[in-house]
Amino acid sequence: MQILKDRIRKDGKIKAGNVLKVDSFLNHQMDIKLFGEIGREFKRRFADVPVTKILTIEASGIGIACIVAQYFDVPVVFAKKTQTKNIAGEVYTTKVESFTHGRVYDIIVSREFLGPGDKVLLIDDFLANGKALEGLAALVRDSGAELVGAGIVIEKGFQVGGDLLRSEGIRLESLAIVESMDEETQTIVFRDDE
């Protein structure tokens, strides 16, 4: 998606530890006009897929998922990160290792909001090692719903998540795939660039 790649080049900041900072337009301050274009593009890419629910993870996936959901005309459910124990029974739960914070946390979704018959599209801002998306996919599996695909705004193609999820047969659509990035020169190469 060219306007997204242009924006990443213009405003993205490459930080140590393979972190791309895009908090001026994607996950702190949010450019809603760009989100609209992102929503339209996901709808175009998943036009052939029946979707009844969009599932994301708090916090940075929520804003994007809400705008995307307008194009699919379905509700958004976001998995909550929690430290509360003894919640089994009412919720689906699994563990996720955080890329940005390096610790493991539990994520939960209430059984009330996901179940057999649902066709679920996962949406998230970033794909790095794939732990967040794998956690969401596990919740979908537990619920008996069908996972129809995953839409990612920025995939870091040099990390393992994309290959992992594609090899599991998950239909993955990433709007910008970063092939490599260099902190010193602040340059980014996208997968389909020359």
Ligand code: 5GP
């Ligand atoms: P994964 O679980 O695929 O390793 O990491 C995905 C999650 O980590 C995303 O939900 C995102 O919030 C965060 N993340 C991973 N890499 C980056 C990055 O380069 N920049 C930012 N801002 N967040 C990232």
